[in-house]
Amino acid sequence: MAITTGPKEYFREVSSIKFEGVESDNPMAFRWYDENRMIAGKPMKDHLRFACAYWHSFNGDGSDPFGEATHLFPWLGISDPIERAKAKADAAFEFITKLGLPYYCFHDVDVVDYTSDVAQNDKRLDTLSDYLKEKQSATGVKLLWGTANLFSNRRYMNGAATNPDFHVLAHGAAQVKAALDATIKLGGENYVFWGGREGYMSLLNTNMKREKEHLARFLHASKDYARKNGFKGKFFIEPKPCEPSKHQYDYDAETVIGFLRQYDLLNDFSLNLEVNHATLAGHTFTHELQVAADAGLLGSMDANRGDYQNGWDTDQFPNDINELTEAMLILLEAGGLKGGGINFDAKIRRNSVDPQDLFYAHIGGIDVFARALITANNILENSDYKQLRQHRYESFDAGKGKSFEEGKLSLEDLRAFAIENGEPALRSGKQEYMENIINRFI
Numbered sequence: 001m002a003i004t005t006g007p008k009e010y011f012r013e014v015s016s017i018k019f020e021g022v023e024s025d026n027p028m029a030f031r032w033y034d035e036n037r038m039i040a041g042k043p044m045k046d047h048l049r050f051a052c053a054y055w056h057s058f059n060g061d062g063s064d065p066f067g068e069a070t071h072l073f074p075w076l077g078i079s080d081p082i083e084r085a086k087a088k089a090d091a092a093f094e095f096i097t098k099l100g101l102p103y104y105c106f107h108d109v110d111v112v113d114y115t116s117d118v119a120q121n122d123k124r125l126d127t128l129s130d131y132l133k134e135k136q137s138a139t140g141v142k143l144l145w146g147t148a149n150l151f152s153n154r155r156y157m158n159g160a161a162t163n164p165d166f167h168v169l170a171h172g173a174a175q176v177k178a179a180l181d182a183t184i185k186l187g188g189e190n191y192v193f194w195g196g197r198e199g200y201m202s203l204l205n206t207n208m209k210r211e212k213e214h215l216a217r218f219l220h221a222s223k224d225y226a227r228k229n230g231f232k233g234k235f236f237i238e239p240k241p242c243e244p245s246k247h248q249y250d251y252d253a254e255t256v257i258g259f260l261r262q263y264d265l266l267n268d269f270s271l272n273l274e275v276n277h278a279t280l281a282g283h284t285f286t287h288e289l290q291v292a293a294d295a296g297l298l299g300s301m302d303a304n305r306g307d308y309q310n311g312w313d314t315d316q317f318p319n320d321i322n323e324l325t326e327a328m329l330i331l332l333e334a335g336g337l338k339g340g341g342i343n344f345d346a347k348i349r350r351n352s353v354d355p356q357d358l359f360y361a362h363i364g365g366i367d368v369f370a371r372a373l374i375t376a377n378n379i380l381e382n383s384d385y386k387q388l389r390q391h392r393y394e395s396f397d398a399g400k401g402k403s404f405e406e407g408k409l410s411l412e413d414l415r416a417f418a419i420e421n422g423e424p425a426l427r428s429g430k431q432e433y434m435e436n437i438i439n440r441f442i
């Protein structure tokens, strides 16, 4: 992949990141991610389809509720909003290209600053999506998904599609239309809805039933518009139970699947699962992945991790090899992601202020996923992991168990079987044995 730079080199301290193998002590190299290495019949890069998140990497400035920005991006000094946005795009594509990532993802307002004027915003995004299109064709980097930010502007303080004020909902729709236009123009492979404020702060002032019906109407209208304009990709819902709202309607995978089924959206929508959102919902990441995979709706992943000691969405870069090995077992057994990829929805810490830090963060995340993929594939190919699970259910593979699965047995039949066969023997679940398999292959 050719390295292209804009008028300025933003990460001059860093050159292209290459695979050097596990013996390498170069912190600016991949030790596990060898993009063309074949795993289970296809190159590693095709399993993982890594994407850089525009918002955390090029908009997140290190500020938090207690302190001002610490990531002082050079383009912030440019006063013209279009020129500032183009400089940011130059920096983003320089970074993505040096890292060799195949994809990126954005919200509309990450790409260019928005005002309160809908027509002006549409024009700005149109101008910048033309610029991004040039950048894509110069580098070969592709758009994994686009989305609209319907939570930061003050008008969305009570939600967008679920706002009790129809006027606000219409502004949300205007933003989605423009974001879909940009996604379609850029050949975006998917489009994401994350309902940050689609929920409530208090049930006292909320008609939950009506708000959920509005959300469904809004999603149908968005889908119909995109399909009419040639969009062939998937729409993803990204579940999150709370934060910033007290309760969000896209609570977790199981809840979203029920919603999609109720409102006839299953043909067009699937799920984008995020590690830290799973843990906020009281689930493991693997639980969310397995729920989606079982429903045939494992669309995409937002890679990050939370913090064990505090309860909010810290969006740290992933580094837990055990957690990700178990995730890759689900991914491989499910036959891969349905259209999506692995997007680093993660941010470097407030005090990570060197230009190299963004590289270290992504290199670490990429390598731990690559190592997890290799490990999971070894487990599937070289251990009794799969057979142990199958073996637990063998009583349903033949005889009366099979008849039960086929719906052929009544409650009286089941009682007769219990009496005929006496007390069942205790059979080990072998949990510790299986946990040891994971560690053996890591």
Ligand SMILES: [Mn+2]
Pocket: 194, 238, 274, 302, 345
């Ligand atoms: Mn996310």
